[in-house]
Amino acid sequence: MKIELASRIRALPPYLFADIDRQKREKAIELKKSGSDLIDLGIGDPDLPTPAHIVAAMQKAAAEPRYHRYPSYEGMQGFRDAAVGWYKSRFGVSLDANKECCALIGSKEGIAHFPVAFCDPGDLVLVPDPGYPVYATWTRFVGGEVYPMPLRRENGFLPDLDAIPADVAKRAKMMWINYPNNPTAALASPDFYQRVVAFAQKNNIIVASDVAYSEIYFGKEAPRSFLEVPGAREVGIEFQSLSKTYNMTGWRIGWVCGNAEMIKGLATIKDSVDSGAFQAIQEAGIAALQDAASGKFVKDMRVLYKRRRDLFVNAMTKAGWTMAKPSATFYVWARTPKGFTSSETSGKLLEDVGVVCTPGVGFGPSGEGYVRFALSVEEKRMMEAVERIRKVKWTT
Numbered sequence: 001m002k003i004e005l006a007s008r009i010r011a012l013p014p015y016l017f018a019d020i021d022r023q024k025r026e027k028a029i030e031l032k033k034s035g036s037d038l039i040d041l042g043i044g045d046p047d048l049p050t051p052a053h054i055v056a057a058m059q060k061a062a063a064e065p066r067y068h069r070y071p072s073y074e075g076m077q078g079f080r081d082a083a084v085g086w087y088k089s090r091f092g093v094s095l096d097a098n099k100e101c102c103a104l105i106g107s108k109e110g111i112a113h114f115p116v117a118f119c120d121p122g123d124l125v126l127v128p129d130p131g132y133p134v135y136a137t138w139t140r141f142v143g144g145e146v147y148p149m150p151l152r153r154e155n156g157f158l159p160d161l162d163a164i165p166a167d168v169a170k171r172a173k174m175m176w177i178n179y180p181n182n183p184t185a186a187l188a189s190p191d192f193y194q195r196v197v198a199f200a201q202k203n204n205i206i207v208a209s210d211v212a213y214s215e216i217y218f219g220k221e222a223p224r225s226f227l228e229v230p231g232a233r234e235v236g237i238e239f240q241s242l243s244k245t246y247n248m249t250g251w252r253i254g255w256v257c258g259n260a261e262m263i264k265g266l267a268t269i270k271d272s273v274d275s276g277a278f279q280a281i282q283e284a285g286i287a288a289l290q291d292a293a294s295g296k297f298v299k300d301m302r303v304l305y306k307r308r309r310d311l312f313v314n315a316m317t318k319a320g321w322t323m324a325k326p327s328a329t330f331y332v333w334a335r336t337p338k339g340f341t342s343s344e345t346s347g348k349l350l351e352d353v354g355v356v357c358t359p360g361v362g363f364g365p366s367g368e369g370y371v372r373f374a375l376s377v378e379e380k381r382m383m384e385a386v387e388r389i390r391k392v393k394w395t396t
């Protein structure tokens, strides 16, 4: 039998990360033989465990027979109330838990399904470049057209809305924004969000904001929500995740909130795709969002990432690398050594010293000239990685 992939998969650009995974596997085997190992600064997956009070909430709930049945696809009332309550106390945004919030099986699930609800073949979607790859992939899966918005250092890694041609803006159906940003670690100001709302209103564009990293920041001012800006709820929604804030990447739980019609559209797709998140996990989510112990945990987590950031950036800068100290996220967006592309740089670090980082082009063409280091390994290993990197000879 001839098995043929659907054209939507065949049309995808070559998946750079699959190639890196293969190289990583080969290198790991080689290093093991010589008694060494890989240090992986490639994946944005926290190395520390989920806080005990959240795990305990899940353990208790998992024993409840009523939670063993199908959940509702929009999420438990208690979870939606907790999510909406968290938005009120964190951002001062009041939302209706019944119409303006929906639980997700991790924010990635909602981010993927959102274009299915709102984009027809040929629709144009404005996507940050570099950006989290799921925005562009699912635009393409539904037959949409990606219009990259370059994020440049000189603009603080914000898209230049004035540079988007008028005909493109008029044609665009949807726009993705993501601050604190993966991979550049940039922050957005309320002023930027105001400009996005005005741009969306003028051009009738749906705005999808992704704030998965909103709680990982190091300055005095906490990152803002797009939904805080007057008019935002008329044009958009926001995706939030428990993954990075509470070290819960494996649990698969997040939510989306904002415009009721957009939530309804996404929920209609979900209704035909999944049957919601396991309710014991939602109970864990409620504990994460409501228990007093979470506040201290998140504060301590920021101290930990800040310490890693300072140690890493100071040591790498001393070793001759160019990188800014990020104000948020656990990523460092570093310039590649002179004469080396992002793929050459990540390839050489892997090959020469067994250190994994992510080439900037993996996030889009404007990521060229950069690599991303994820500081999601413990301090000793992270500094060992720097020590190894220091020894690499960069001659072309």
Ligand SMILES: Cc1ncc(COP(=O)(O)O)c(C=O)c1O
Residues within 6 Å of the ligand: 044, 105, 106, 107, 108, 109, 132, 178, 182, 210, 212, 240, 241, 242, 243, 249, 253, 254
């Ligand atoms: C920018 C961004 N958004 C969303 C996600 C998805 O997170 P999750 O599906 O675990 O909620 C990630 C994961 O790395 C991310 O980097």
